[in-house]
Amino acid sequence: SDVFARIGGDEFSILLPSTSYAEAAIIAQRIRQLIRCDNANSQQPAVSLSIGIATKNDSTTSLDSILQISDQRMYQERKEKRA
Secondary structure: OOEEEEEEOOEEEEEOOOOOHHHHHHHHHHHHHHHHHHHHOOOOOOOOOOOOOOOOOOOOOOHHHHHHHHHHHHHHHHHHHHO
16 A cells, blocks of 8 residues: 655655554665666666655644655755765
């Protein structure tokens, strides 16, 4: 029941129901590793990505607020890569 969707421009979200933050971090690391491997083995321009992770742990937290947290974390990662 995972969902992968484009949310605008070059931004995408992956919704992983029943997934902890630690599990999501492992999945994000696997995605980063796959991108690094693909870039190393490709003649095409390198693909770059930044990932932000957020989890919804209770029913009172809105999906919009989770997406905002994830977005902030993604921008933070992007900023750290440029530093």
